Structure formats: structure tokens, C-alpha cells
Amino acid sequence: MPEIALKGIPASDGISIGPSFRYIPVDLAIPEFSPGTADEEMARFNVARDHAISELQELREIVFERAGEEEAAIFEAHQVMLQDPALESRFREFVESGQTAEGALDKAVKELAGMLSGMGDELFAARALDVKDVGRRLLRILLGLPDTALDAVTEPVIIMAEDLTPSDTARLDPQLTLGFVTERGGLTSHSVILARTLGLPAIVGMGDGFLENIPNGTLVILDGDSGELIVSPQENNVDRYIRTRQQRLRQRQILQEAAEKDAYTSNGRRVEVAANIGDVETARIAVENGAEGVGLLRTEFLYLEDTKPPSEERQYVAYRAIFEVMGERRVIVRTLDIGGDKPPTYLPFPQEMNPFLGWRAIRISLEEQDLFKTQLRAILRAAHGFSGSIMFPMISDLNELRRAREIVEIVKEDLARESIPFASDVPVGIMVETPAAAMLVDLLAQASDFFSIGTNDLTQYTLAVDRGNPKVAGLFQPLHPSVLRLIKQTIDVAHNHGKWVGMCGEMAGMTKAIPILLGMGLDEFSMSPRAIPTAKNLIGKLPDHKTQQIAAQALSLPTAADIEAYLQTVLNELVD
Ligand code: PEP
Ligand code: MG
Numbered sequence: 001m002p003e004i005a006l007k008g009i010p011a012s013d014g015i016s017i018g019p020s021f022r023y024i025p026v027d028l029a030i031p032e033f034s035p036g037t038a039d040e041e042m043a044r045f046n047v048a049r050d051h052a053i054s055e056l057q058e059l060r061e062i063v064f065e066r067a068g069e070e071e072a073a074i075f076e077a078h079q080v081m082l083q084d085p086a087l088e089s090r091f092r093e094f095v096e097s098g099q100t101a102e103g104a105l106d107k108a109v110k111e112l113a114g115m116l117s118g119m120g121d122e123l124f125a126a127r128a129l130d131v132k133d134v135g136r137r138l139l140r141i142l143l144g145l146p147d148t149a150l151d152a153v154t155e156p157v158i159i160m161a162e163d164l165t166p167s168d169t170a171r172l173d174p175q176l177t178l179g180f181v182t183e184r185g186g187l188t189s190h191s192v193i194l195a196r197t198l199g200l201p202a203i204v205g206m207g208d209g210f211l212e213n214i215p216n217g218t219l220v221i222l223d224g225d226s227g228e229l230i231v232s233p234q235e236n237n238v239d240r241y242i243r244t245r246q247q248r249l250r251q252r253q254i255l256q257e258a259a260e261k262d263a264y265t266s267n268g269r270r271v272e273v274a275a276n277i278g279d280v281e282t283a284r285i286a287v288e289n290g291a292e293g294v295g296l297l298r299t300e301f302l303y304l305e306d307t308k309p310p311s312e313e314r315q316y317v318a319y320r321a322i323f324e325v326m327g328e329r330r331v332i333v334r335t336l337d338i339g340g341d342k343p344p345t346y347l348p349f350p351q352e353m354n355p356f357l358g359w360r361a362i363r364i365s366l367e368e369q370d371l372f373k374t375q376l377r378a379i380l381r382a383a384h385g386f387s388g389s390i391m392f393p394m395i396s397d398l399n400e401l402r403r404a405r406e407i408v409e410i411v412k413e414d415l416a417r418e419s420i421p422f423a424s425d426v427p428v429g430i431m432v433e434t435p436a437a438a439m440l441v442d443l444l445a446q447a448s449d450f451f452s453i454g455t456n457d458l459t460q461y462t463l464a465v466d467r468g469n470p471k472v473a474g475l476f477q478p479l480h481p482s483v484l485r486l487i488k489q490t491i492d493v494a495h496n497h498g499k500w501v502g503m504c505g506e507m508a509g510m511t512k513a514i515p516i517l518l519g520m521g522l523d524e525f526s527m528s529p530r531a532i533p534t535a536k537n538l539i540g541k542l543p544d545h546k547t548q549q550i551a552a553q554a555l556s557l558p559t560a561a562d563i564e565a566y567l568q569t570v571l572n573e574l575v576d
Pocket of ligand 1: 296298337433453454455456457458504505506
């Protein structure tokens with residue numbers, strides 16, 4: 001067979017080389033026979049369900065051993081799905097209308113899965129796969145068949161399948177599985193999440209029909225980083241991938257070591273590398289990637305998920321869970337930053353020509369004080385016993401900051417009067433994301449304990465370029481000299497007033513920008529969790545005297561394009 005190179009969606013990192021094994025799930029055809037009474041069919045369903053729950057318990061234990069509690073939780077969710085009253089009552093309706101248990105189950109599952117996948121959301125579509133998985137399990141048990149998924153594999157192979165359910169993936173024996181490739185599937189499916197935890201390289205979404213031409217036992221190379229699949233590779237390609245795999249493993253090892261240590265520049269200046277997160281799940285990923293704290297906790301998710309504002313208790317539970325995951329590390333909670341581009345239904349949003357210049361962030365909080373106070377109460381309570389800070393978004397003058405701080409004080413007094421435990425000594429800072437704030441750091445320093453530069457908005461407002469408009473995306477240049485001057489000015493002035501300065505805009509995680517930001521003296525870099533290991537590794541290679549020269553040189557250049565090009569050469573030299 002000649003070499004063929006194919007491409008799918010890279011789903012789980014790593015390179016594997018080995019023989020293919022095509023996984024075809026047992027055909028669960030629904031037999032035609034006359035049903036018993038509705039009660040008899042219902043009783044069959046109940047027996048099968050109990051059996052399925054105990055099978056899932058066994059799977060939970062296997063996955064718990066191999067991958068840990070979090071991954072095992074999916075099978076707990078499957079157990080819960082089996083007990084879903086909606087599924088049961090729909091099932092009952094079908095058996096009462098004269099269906100067999102098998103037929104009723106098939107219909108009820110298809111209905112529920114169809115509804116989930118029709119919602120047009122990737123996450124719901126992934127849940128539809130879970131529902132089908134649970135349905136297949138029940139059907140197999142009703143048909144009296146054993147759970148034989150993937151038992152036929154006897155040597156290390158790369159699994160090829162149309163799709164893999166979470167149950168299939170959980171049953172994969174790590175000793176015998178080099179990776180998997182599927183025709184369908186998305187990046188948020190539980191199979192992919194499990195593959196990442198188990199360190200199994202994987203590619204999904206190869207497209208229907210790709211399996212047709214690959215006989216079992218064909219040698220394949222699977223590159224989970226790029227999504228490339230090479231079928232029947234030539235010998236030189238096999239050698240090349242073996243070398244690439246070794247290089248990547250070495251690189252990963254270096255990054256892993258950097259991630260585990262606190263960040264210092266090569267001359268020993270301590271720099272904090274923190275994470276931007278929005279929920280407890282990302283908090284866990286942040287810790288795994290070596291986050292030394294949370295530089296930005298976006299709280300918007302709580303406000304956009306419902307048709308009413310989140311209660312104090314709902315927020316308390318969400319924030320507390322995040323503090324618990326982060327332990328002793330500092331967590332900076334940013335207060336509400338919603339606006340007219342994504343208006344929640346419960347706030348009186350006017351029709352706005354320019355929502356980003358409109359009723360947004362702190363402007364809403366200062367007008368809707370009950371909403372603001374509820375959030376502050378939840379944050380202060382959740383931070384009790386932890387290292388929390390509060391940060392206000394979109395501040396543009398001292399008056400706004402003072403009014404916001406006054407409300408924090410009122411909330412503290414209320415909590416004290418009600419004898420509710422709360423963190424009384426929480427530092428309060430602001431985001432520097434309007435050019436106005438960047439120009440007024442000397443004044444704002446009177447009332448701000450720290451500053452965090454939000455380059456996403458700072459770039460948008462400085463350059464008058466809508467950050468979400470693809471038509472002007474090319475003009476959105478965080479490395480524009482005007483933005484860099486404002487950043488430098490912010491850091492210098494804040495330091496003169498004894499305040500630390502972080503950055504939580506996307507620029508903090510850009511490898512190109514890190515040398516120049518270090519040279520300007522930035523104290524904290526907060527970024528998406530997966531960017532942390534690379535950033536820490538880079539910081540550790542750079543001495544201050546060199547980054548200061550880089551910053552000075554970059555600031556002397558006239559355009560963003562010149563600065564970009566210069567920083568690229570700096571990076572290339574570092575990599576060599
Ligand atoms: C920013 O503006 O840089 C920032 C971090 O905030 P957000 O992206 O949430 O507006
Ligand atoms: Mg912002």
C-alpha cells in the first residue's frame with residue numbers, strides 16, 4: 001500500500017507509531033417480537049437498569065485507578081442519567097403504547113439525544129453522545145449480550161473507529177493502546193478529555209469513510225499535535241517521526257520542569273506567573289500548568305447563564321470552589337464586566353450604537369448597586385481564610401474608583417453587623433484598560449492597591465479598533481508604539497507610587513511580548529493556563545539587563561510592524 005497522508009482535528013498531543021486496529025462496535029439490532037404487558041416491559045427495564053448501574057460502578061473504579069476522580073465522574077453522570085425521571089417517564093409512555101422495552105428505549109434515547117444535538121452547541125452535542133452511550137449499554141443488557149468492547153485487542157495498536165463512546169475509551173487498556181483516530185467526534189467529547197488525561201495521542205473528525213481503505217494491521221503514524229495521520233509510511237518518515245517524538249518529549253520535559261518552579265528571571269528577579277480563569281474547571285487546569293495564582297477571575301459566566309441575576313449563595317459556592325482549588329495562591333476576582341454586546345435579560349439595557357463605549361462593567365455596578373453589593377458580599381465571604389483580591393474593570397477616573405471602594409466598605413460593615421465571616425483585609429485594585437486610567441495612574445494610585453493592565457481593551461480603546469470586528473482585525477495591534485508607551489508609563493508611575501503592576505490581557509501570554517514586558521519591569525503576568533509553562537521557561541532564560549535593552553530598542557521603533565519584526569528576531573536568537 002502506498003503512503004497516504006491524511007489530516008483530522010488534533011485532539012490529544014503526542015506521536016504514536018503502530019499497527020491499526022479497526023474497532024467496530026457490536027451491532028445492536030432491535031429484534032422484532034411481541035411485547036409483554038407494559039408492567040412486564042417496565043420490569044425488564046428496571047432489571048437492566050440495575051445491571052447497567054453496577055457495570056458503570058465497575059467502570060468508575062477502573063477509570064478512577066487509571067485516570068483519577070475527575071475522569072471517573074463521567075460514569076457517575078451516566079449513572080445519574082439512567083435514573084433520570086424524564087427518560088423513565090418517556091420510556092413508560094412508549095411501553096404503554098405497545099412497544100417492547102428495546103423499542104421503547106431506542107425511541108426515548110433517540111429523542112433525548114436528538115434534542116441535545118439539535119441545540120447547536122458543541123457541549124450539548126457531546127452530551128448527546130453520552131446519552132447514546134448509556135442507551136447502548138442498556139440495550140445490550142436487555143439483549144443479553146456481554147460487555148466485550150475492545151476485548152479483541154491483544155497487541156499494542158492504534159484504534160480506528162467511527163466514534164468512541166466514553167465507555168469505549170474507559171475500557172481501552174493503556175498497555176495495548178497507542179492512540180486513537182475517529183471519523184467523527186469533537187474536542188469536548190469525554191473520550192477526548194479522557195485521552196488527554198491518559199496521555200493517549202488522538203485525532204478526531206477525520207470525516208466519514210476514511211476507515212474504508214485501511215485494513216487492520218496497517219502501519220500508521222498518528223501525530224496528535226498536528227492532526228496528521230500517515231498510513232503506510234515510508235521508512236524515512238518513520239525515522240523522522242521517531243526523532244520528532246524524542247525532541248518533543250525533551251521539550252515537554254523542560255516545560256514541565258519550568259512549570260513546577262516559581263518564575264525568576266535568569267538574574268534572579270522574582271516574577272509572578274498567574275492564570276486567567278473563568279470557572280473551577282479552568283482553575284484545576286491552571287494549577288496543573290504551574291499557575292502561581294489567578295491574575296484574573298472573570299465572573300461574567302455567572303451572570304450570563306440565567307434569566308435572573310445569580311444569588312449571593314450561588315456566587316459564594318462558585319467562588320469558594322475556586323479558592324479551594326487555588327489553596328494559598330492569590331486569586332484576583334474581577335467584579336462584573338458585562339455590557340451591551342452580550343446583555344443579560346434582567347438588566348435595563350438601552351439600545352446602544354457602541355456597546356463597548358456604553359453601559360459596561362463598573363458603570364453598571366455603580367448604578368445597579370444591589371447587584372454589585374450581592375457580588376461583593378459573595379466575594380468577601382468566599383475569600384475568608386484565603387488570599388483574595390478584588391479588581392474593578394473599566395475604571396476611567398478616581399471618582400469611579402472611590403465610589404466603588406466606598407461600596408466595598410459598606411458591604412464589609414453590613415457583613416460585620418450580621419456577624420457573617422468574611423475576609424476583611426482584601427486588597428482592592430483596578431484594571432488599566434482605558435487610556436484614561438493609564439494616563440492617571442499617579443492619581444489612581446491613591447486608592448488602588450495594585451494595577452493589572454488589560455491589553456485587550458487598552459488596545460481597542462487606544463487604537464479605536466473594535467476588538468471583535470474581523471474587518472479591522474489587522475489593525476488590532478497590542479504591540480503598537482502607542483499601547484507600549486501607555487504600558488511603560490503605567491508600570492513606571494505605579495512603581496514610583498510603590499504599587500505592583502500585573503497584566504491580564506492576552507499580551508501577557510504572547511512569547512513575543514514577554515521580553516519587552518520584563519524589560520519594562522512588569523511584576524505579574526496572567527495568561528491562559530496552557531501558556532504558562534512556555535512563559536515560565538522563557539522568563540527563566542532572560543536577564544533583566546538584556547530585556548531592558550530589548551524594551552528600549554522596541555520603544556524606539558516607529559510602527560507596530562517594526563516592533564513585531566524586531567521582537568521576532570529577538571525570539572529566534574533565543575531559541576537558537
Ligand atoms: C482586557 O481587556 O485585556 C481583559 C483582560 O479583560 P477582558 O478581556 O475580559 O475584557
Ligand atoms: Mg477588558
